[in-house]
Amino acid sequence: MKTLGQILKLSYEYISKKSSSHSRHEVDELIAHCLGKKRLDLYLNFDKPLNEVELDLIRKNLTRLAANEPLQYIEGTVQFYGCTIKVDKRVLIPRPETELLVDHIVKTIGPDSDKTLWDICTGSGCIGIALKKAIPGLKVTLSDISKDALDLARENAALNGVEVTLVQGDLLEPFKGQKSDYIVCNPPYISEAEYSSLEPHVRDYEPKLALVGGKTGLECYDRLIPAISPGTSVWLEIGALQGAHFPGAKIIQDLSHQDRFVEFIKR
Numbered sequence: 001m002k003t004l005g006q007i008l009k010l011s012y013e014y015i016s017k018k019s020s021s022h023s024r025h026e027v028d029e030l031i032a033h034c035l036g037k038k039r040l041d042l043y044l045n046f047d048k049p050l051n052e053v054e055l056d057l058i059r060k061n062l063t064r065l066a067a068n069e070p071l072q073y074i075e076g077t078v079q080f081y082g083c084t085i086k087v088d089k090r091v092l093i094p095r096p097e098t099e100l101l102v103d104h105i106v107k108t109i110g111p112d113s114d115k116t117l118w119d120i121c122t123g124s125g126c127i128g129i130a131l132k133k134a135i136p137g138l139k140v141t142l143s144d145i146s147k148d149a150l151d152l153a154r155e156n157a158a159l160n161g162v163e164v165t166l167v168q169g170d171l172l173e174p175f176k177g178q179k180s181d182y183i184v185c186n187p188p189y190i191s192e193a194e195y196s197s198l199e200p201h202v203r204d205y206e207p208k209l210a211l212v213g214g215k216t217g218l219e220c221y222d223r224l225i226p227a228i229s230p231g232t233s234v235w236l237e238i239g240a241l242q243g244a245h246f247p248g249a250k251i252i253q254d255l256s257h258q259d260r261f262v263e264f265i266k267r
């Protein structure tokens with residue numbers, strides 16, 4: 001019978017042979033997940049013998065990791081601004097930068113708002129659900145063009161115990177004749193050309209619909225912004241080189257000092 005210490009060593013060897021892009025950290029994280037432990041607990045249990053069930057699960061999941069499947073899809077959830085968000089190949093994996101956007105919006109709106117907010121291109125629902133949890137009085141609607149994504153967003157809303165409205169359709173199409181106080185959107189903003197040079201774990205697993213905006217990457221913004229009612233406060237996530245496309249908007253940077261969000265009131 002092999003011990004955890006031996007399995008960790010074999011796993012590092014296997015992963016480094018199969019794929020250069022994975023760190024020991026990810027292997028540790030995956031094995032901890034398979035064993036229902038925290039990563040740091042692994043190091044206190046090197047001598048623990050592993051049973052066949054545990055070994056099977058580790059083998060199965062390591063094969064997925066070796067094929068470049070994102071760790072988040074294998075584990076099935078991510079932590080996002082205090083919410084547990086289920087993820088699978090139907091939706092983009094929520095990024096840590098996007099938590100900054102949520103935090104900025106919470107600080108801007110304040111905890112007691114009872115206004116309306118639409119989270120357009122909601123995907124997993126992470127932004128709208130986290131905002132609803134932080135600002136319980138806010139009336140939140142999640143929308144996405146993908147029915148599959150919306151199904152998962154609905155599960156995530158239930159998982160986090162928040163009540164939100166969900167509507168399906170392209171950008172503002174499901175909201176004809178309506179107006180919201182706030183709109184937040186992290187649309188697909190990668191160009192066709194950039195898509196082919198994305199890392200395999202992104203390109204081969206995350207939905208292309210959630211990543212690629214079109215030929216220039218700016219297409220969603222150009223269709224969305226003109227359709228927004230005057231007076232609406234808007235926050236958009238953008239690509240690091242796209243800031244110049246939003247004259248007059250306040251540009252907010254992420255922690256690596258890249259332009260990442262724009263904030264403006266629609267005129």
Ligand code: GLN
Binds near residue numbers: 092095120124126188
């Ligand atoms: N709103 C989701 C997120 O921020 C999905 C975004 C998308 O699919 N483009 O993660």
